[in-house]
Amino acid sequence: MNNKETASGEEKSQEINEREPIAAIATPVGEGGIAVIRVSGENAVAIVNDAFTGKDLRQQESHTVHFGNIVDKDEKMVDEVLVTVFRSPRSYTGEETVEISCHGGVLVTQAVLETMLTLGVRSAEPGEFTQRAFLNGKLELSQAEAVADLIHAKSKKALDAAHQQLEGRLGEHIKQFRQQIIDATAMVELELDFVEEDVEFADKKQLQELLEELDEEIDELLATYETGRLVKHGVRTVFIGLPNAGKSTLLNTLVGKDRAIVTEIAGTTRDTIDVDWSYDGLRFKLTDTAGLRDTTDVVEAEGVKRSQQAFEKADLVVYLKDLSSEITIEEREEIAKLQKNAGETPFILIGTKKDIALDIDDERIDYDLKISALEGEAIDKLKKLMKRRALENKHYDSSSLLVTSSRHRDALEKAQQDVQSALQALDRGMTGDFLSIDLRSALKHLGTITGEITTEDILDSIFSRFCIGK
Incomplete structure (x- = not known):
């Protein structure tokens, strides 16, 4: 080392x-x-x-x-x-x-x-x-962290990501980045060594191109973090809608057991219920929520509040509309409001209870899919839709390297900021000593990923989450 x-x-x-x-x-x-x-x-x-x-x-x-x-x-x-x-x-x-x-x-x-x-x-x-x-x-160090990820992996894709890191693929990328910065630093410090002779860079354009290329490469790796987070920790998926929309029934159907209580009494679900479920190698953290409605019941009101909190933290929102009841103006407005508030979070609108649906075709509601959880109708289509929308606009390929650790992401972001600062200094014609400070700072941040530079605090934080015996 x-x-x-x-x-x-x-x-x-x-x-x-x-x-x-x-x-x-x-x-x-x-x-x-x-x-x-x-x-x-x-x-x-x-x-x-x-x-x-x-x-x-x-x-x-x-x-x-x-x-x-x-x-x-x-x-x-x-x-x-x-x-x-x-x-x-x-x-x-x-x-x-x-x-x-x-x-x-x-x-x-x-x-x-x-x-x-x-x-x-x-x-x-x-x-x-x-x-x-x-x-x-x-x-x-990145490989050591992958050991813990390997042990705690709860889906096939999380396991694959941990294997990639354990094989040293992330470390190889970081070493390449560090070598590019070392090359850039050597060019800068050569000028500093001969400052009294008024020697300038042999090729400032070459240095600029090197740093711009590095900036782009770090950016590409950072772009994989959001996907890496979903793969490692699971897609926080919230089932939301009015009482008796079929949220609990759908959750039970997906996980294959009666995890949530189902009755015909509106407001049965009083609190959020979290269940892990995997589909096609991807882990979903399903959350069944209390039905959205105004209520004077203190307990149910708290459940509705928690439903809203779960919605705000979701990676995927699935709104369920009961097709056996006619949609009201209030629910139509609520759906529009939730879609807007979801922002960039994928939002799926599902019509439920298709087996007993009213013979009404409301063209103003654009459902992504209509299902019957009780009869199992279109459930396979829903599973595929959930996976596709969860990874929508994400950088994902089964063979691609993913950044899954927030610690690694933070270090990469700091290193990128240093590289961009060096580029700005170069563009302003600042002296080499200012460039050198930025480049050496970038080296330090990248070194914390592989462990070439570390502190006892970092080590204690990383290894404390391991199990005893490993």
Whole structure:
């Protein structure tokens, strides 16, 4: 790794080599076939060997698996296990690492872990194994963050985006950007070195073209963030409309179970109900809302208020109109008002209860689709429509790189601002020292994405959201 802002290369290397061994359960706690306890750090192999009956682990090669027992300090068997040895630096963390595969189960797994802790091993903090992998140069910071995204992915497309980042595709782009800035900085600082000789840039036009190209490339990457956010966190989809419009029935139909209570009594839904649903690899966070109407019922009024709040935060709005009742002037005005207030948020107008619809053809209402959730009519068409509208005007391709982290977006925006500031300074004929300040600032912001420049605060923030054992 390059030098970190937190420590020089030699200091960091020495700090890492002296890290105490840590241990944690690396698999979900509960009943299962097997569980894995991971131990990593200085002398990890020798420490585990003290509680292992079988081959002498200290004499075994890296990436080998050995059968035996874990015993406590009284030589009493804790569990029958398989132990895998990973020698430094050929391990996930870059340190000596041992993975103990024992029988699954809360008590037996905890017993194996506690045996390790009695040998002077410390319990790992959330994300500490991956943090050590980063500090030891096994992963870039953006790749380390992708590990957490991979674990928490709740849709196929979120999984694909995490895989892309884990493969280092984002890091490759950032390195290219940094190299372009380094080239530009070299041109600027060459002039500064010969300021007394009154030497000017060899080619200011070339520098301008380089920075303009960089500005465009960063802009293209930033343009993928909104899609990346939807892919990673899900499309916040709000079902809205008058009471008894079929919102709860549609939600239950999409998720395939009775998640929301459905009755013929208007106002049954008093609060927003959130349900995760995936379609064609994309995750939707469906929100069933209380029916929009004036009411003197305090509880229902609060539900209507929350419906409005959900509408304001939505990525996709689906308004449902009951086709079995004639539309009123008030509802027509409400629909027009909501469409206007939605702004750039995609708005879908759906006619529901098509199976019992009135024989009225109101040409003044332009429905996107008419469905019957109860009969399952046109539901597949609705699913496709929701996905298409959710990604409308978004930069999305299954093979394209997406920026999914707000931290990365912020760093890219700051770097772009620095590049644009340098372009303005160049256009005004300002001296190279002003350009150099902007370019070095851009380098710093880009470096925070890959971890070439970082601080303890950044690391603590990133790795605190990891699960223990990873």
